[in-house]
Amino acid sequence: MSEASDIAPPRVEVGVLGWLKKNLFSPWYNALLTVASLAFVVFVLRAVLRWALFSARWEVVTTNLKVFLIGRYPASEAWRVIASLAIVAVLAGLTWAFRKAKDRPIRRWLVLAWIASFPVIGILLRGFGEDNPFMPRVSAEVWSGLLLTLVLAIVGIVASFPIGVLMALGRRSRLPVIKVLCTVYIETIRGVPLISVLFMSQLMLPLFLPPHIRLATVMRALIGITLFSSAYTAENVRGGLAAVPRGQYEAAQAVGLNKALMMILIVLPQALRNVIPAIVGQFTALFKDTTLVVIVGLLELLGIGKAVTGQKQFIGLHQEVYFFVAVLFFICCYLMSYGSRRLEKSLGVGER
Amino acid sequence: MFCRLAGRPDDPSGLPFPDSWKDCTVKRSGSETSKVPFWRDIRVLRAVAQFVFLMGVVALILWAISNYRQRGMIFSYSFLDEAASFDLAEGIEFEPTDTYARAFLVGVLNTIRVAVVGIVLATLLGLFTGIARLSGNWLLSKIAIVYIEIIRNTPLLVQLFFLYFAVILKLPRLSSAVVLPGPAFVSNRGIVAPWPRLAEAFRLWWPFLLLALAAAIVLIVIRRRTRARIGRPSIRGFWVLACLILIPLAGWFIVPGRPLRLDIPELIEKSGGVIKVEGGVTLSSEFTALLLGLVIYTGAYIAEVVRSGLQSVAKGQTEAARAQGFTNGQIMRLIVLPQALRVIIPPLISQYLNLTKNSSLAIAIGFLDLYAVSQTMLNQSGRVVEVFFMIMGSYLTISLSISLVMNIVNKRMQIVER
Numbered sequence: 151m152s153e154a155s156d157i158a159p160p161r162v163e164v165g166v167l168g169w170l171k172k173n174l175f176s177p178w179y180n181a182l183l184t185v186a187s188l189a190f191v192v193f194v195l196r197a198v199l200r201w202a203l204f205s206a207r208w209e210v211v212t213t214n215l216k217v218f219l220i221g222r223y224p225a226s227e228a229w230r231v232i233a234s235l236a237i238v239a240v241l242a243g244l245t246w247a248f249r250k251a252k253d254r255p256i257r258r259w260l261v262l263a264w265i266a267s268f269p270v271i272g273i274l275l276r277g278f279g280e281d282n283p284f285m286p287r288v289s290a291e292v293w294s295g296l297l298l299t300l301v302l303a304i305v306g307i308v309a310s311f312p313i314g315v316l317m318a319l320g321r322r323s324r325l326p327v328i329k330v331l332c333t334v335y336i337e338t339i340r341g342v343p344l345i346s347v348l349f350m351s352q353l354m355l356p357l358f359l360p361p362h363i364r365l366a367t368v369m370r371a372l373i374g375i376t377l378f379s380s381a382y383t384a385e386n387v388r389g390g391l392a393a394v395p396r397g398q399y400e401a402a403q404a405v406g407l408n409k410a411l412m413m414i415l416i417v418l419p420q421a422l423r424n425v426i427p428a429i430v431g432q433f434t435a436l437f438k439d440t441t442l443v444v445i446v447g448l449l450e451l452l453g454i455g456k457a458v459t460g461q462k463q464f465i466g467l468h469q470e471v472y473f474f475v476a477v478l479f480f481i482c483c484y485l486m487s488y489g490s491r492r493l494e495k496s497l498g499v500g501e502r
Numbered sequence: 503m504f505c506r507l508a509g510r511p512d513d514p515s516g517l518p519f520p521d522s523w524k525d526c527t528v529k530r531s532g533s534e535t536s537k538v539p540f541w542r543d544i545r546v547l548r549a550v551a552q553f554v555f556l557m558g559v560v561a562l563i564l565w566a567i568s569n570y571r572q573r574g575m576i577f578s579y580s581f582l583d584e585a586a587s588f589d590l591a592e593g594i595e596f597e598p599t600d601t602y603a604r605a606f607l608v609g610v611l612n613t614i615r616v617a618v619v620g621i622v623l624a625t626l627l628g629l630f631t632g633i634a635r636l637s638g639n640w641l642l643s644k645i646a647i648v649y650i651e652i653i654r655n656t657p658l659l660v661q662l663f664f665l666y667f668a669v670i671l672k673l674p675r676l677s678s679a680v681v682l683p684g685p686a687f688v689s690n691r692g693i694v695a696p697w698p699r700l701a702e703a704f705r706l707w708w709p710f711l712l713l714a715l716a717a718a719i720v721l722i723v724i725r726r727r728t729r730a731r732i733g734r735p736s737i738r739g740f741w742v743l744a745c746l747i748l749i750p751l752a753g754w755f756i757v758p759g760r761p762l763r764l765d766i767p768e769l770i771e772k773s774g775g776v777i778k779v780e781g782g783v784t785l786s787s788e789f790t791a792l793l794l795g796l797v798i799y800t801g802a803y804i805a806e807v808v809r810s811g812l813q814s815v816a817k818g819q820t821e822a823a824r825a826q827g828f829t830n831g832q833i834m835r836l837i838v839l840p841q842a843l844r845v846i847i848p849p850l851i852s853q854y855l856n857l858t859k860n861s862s863l864a865i866a867i868g869f870l871d872l873y874a875v876s877q878t879m880l881n882q883s884g885r886v887v888e889v890f891f892m893i894m895g896s897y898l899t900i901s902l903s904i905s906l907v908m909n910i911v912n913k914r915m916q917i918v919e920r
Contacts, residue, residue: 173640180639187641327552341901343859346893353886358566438657445866452660468667476656483655
């Protein structure tokens with residue numbers, strides 16, 4: 151031990167004072183900056199708290215809580231939404247519990263269960279016939295609120311995934327016709343706003359279908375969202391494909407796999423593992439983008455909020471309602487981006 | 503000998519293979535050698551696959567068109583020359599007797615206006631926030647993080663609704679408008695602010711502006727030349743700036759009268775107690791809400807782009823520069839920024855494109871951008887497909903123009919390998 155280390159550090163470099171000095175007041179202009187920022191924070195917090203605690207009329211949110219969550223879904227059938235949520239929760243819990251399990255069969259069953267949960271939930275939400283005593287039909291037209299937001303985002307991302315993978319493969323194809331068509335599709339969709347794609351699916355698509363095919367508004371919005379999202383999925387997957395080293399292709403050929411098997415068994419599993427975080431990010435963006443269906447007249451979370459501000463007894467309470475909607479979105483999106491960061495770490499993307 | 507069936511061996515790596523492989527033939531029964539049958543020839547198979555795929559796409563399109571025809575629809579742009587018979591309150595002058603084509607032009611110009619102003623302001627906000635995020639000042643960087651996280655994790659449309667319905671429309675009415683120094687009037691009808699307008703004397707003054715510009719360009723060219731020859735510029739950058747400021751200033755005093763006059767808004771009470779504001783420049787409440795929303799939203803994303811760009815510059819670069827005796831400002835300007843910009847510009851381009859595309863949300867708060875005007879055109883004329891192609895075409899053109907300009911900037915910034 152040298153003597154230098156025995157000397158205590160200067161008083162103002164350690165402890166609370168030292169931290170303050172180092173991080174807030176070190177050169178003189180930093181002190182000014184700190185004071186200005188502090189004044190800003192105090193001003194904003196005071197205004198927000200004063201509004202939230204004293205002048206805001208939160209009863210608009212508390213009375214309409216159910217409306218925000220399931221919208222116009224009949225109250226007597228609300229158990230079906232809860233049951234759907236329970237299925238998802240149980241599956242998610244199981245997946246979390248077995249996330250490190252090396253046991254192949256369990257994982258395979260879980261994947262199958264996830265796939266099976268889609269039609270089950272679909273039937274649960276939609277019901278059977280008009281006058282089925284147990285589960286009467288709840289037409290997609292009345293799905294609204296957070297429920298519709300979730301349906302649009304989840305179906306959008308799941309349906310766009312296979313299309314996106316095919317598009318990505320098509321864009322990397324050596325066949326010029328396929329390559330050009332895929333590229334044109336991807337670049338066109340990525341060059342225009344989502345609202346114009348929704349415009350197409352809402353107003354133009356029905357004109358190009360035979361007269362006897364009539365699609366519900368929700369269905370048309372889903373088609374638009376899927377078409378839009380698949381172009382972005384394609385670009386993400388293409389990034390993942392590009393990251394698979396060439397040696398993997400060569401090795402697959404060397405062991406005699408044909409092209410389809412090489413893609414399915416060797417390349418895609420590695421590529422898709424790389425793009426999981428990007429897909430989660432895309433899902434978060436899509437979740438936020440579903441608010442745009444309010445422009446084509448669907449009542450998802452934001453649309454329900456807009457409808458609530460028109461209620462007679464709560465007219466003009468825009469601040470409370472949109473604040474609440476924003477908070478709901480923030481919680482969901484923040485959790486998702488947090489999860490995505492954790493996932494990125496645990497998957498070790500970019501590491502080998 | 504190793505021999506593939508035909509053609510170039512089927513591999514995605516695209517490595518060149520010896521030409522002799524192309525002529526490989528397959529030994530068939532006995533001594534007779536024959537070419538590969540066409541149904542197993544990969545070149546034929548490929549052509550057939552592409553043809554079938556193309557035919558499928560064409561058939562789909564034809565089927566769609568026949569359905570469209572069956573509804574008695576015809577595709578024609580003749581409606582563009584007809585009178586629009588609706589009014590547009592925003593943008594260049596427009597009368598209900600003007601044509602649809604002009605209405606669309608109004609929309610396009612409004613979109614470009616909000617996009618250009620938005621891009622400039624969002625870049626400034628993002629730059630400031632990105633630097634604040636990395637600042638050594640704990641409080642400042644925490645404020646920046648909170649702002650970025652809140653904005654990035656809520657939908658833009660919710661923010662726009664909040665800004666428009668819950669903030670701007672809740673401002674006081676025009677009669678009791680908030681008066682900012684200037685004077686600028688802030689009310690629920692938007693912002694009215696003073697604005698310079700050309701006066702009579704501008705005719706004599708603009709040659710001075712031209713002269714200043716020409717002189718500045720000459721100086722810059724000379725600077726470039728000498729820097730290329732002797733390694734440092736012979737004229738200091740200060741003189742370019744002086745040239746740009748001093749010549750117009752001299753002209754201002756030489757020319758009789760003022761070339762520009764400040765148009766100051768006033769509140770005027772009309773008969774019947776109606777209060778109007780005259781003069782100045784008016785930013786409508788819709789434009790203000792959309793612009794603010796886009797700037798705040800995109801600013802948060804640009805801040806993250808700027809942060810990752812600045813962080814991508816190795817710490818050793820700053821340390822080495824400091825060891826050489828560069829000042830902090832010089833380190834930022836000469837060492838860090840040129841390297842960071844290479845990382846920053848490509849994602850910045852996509853943020854600019856996003857801002858432009860997001861301006862289409864204007865319709866939700868009633869700003870008359872290209873999409874909102876198209877929707878009105880559609881309601882009046884019923885021409886769905888025609889209007890749709892006009893929307894797509896306009897957005898694609900705007901997007902491509904932005905990427906073109908930014909790609910040129912990007913090319914100039916990228917590292918020049920020796």
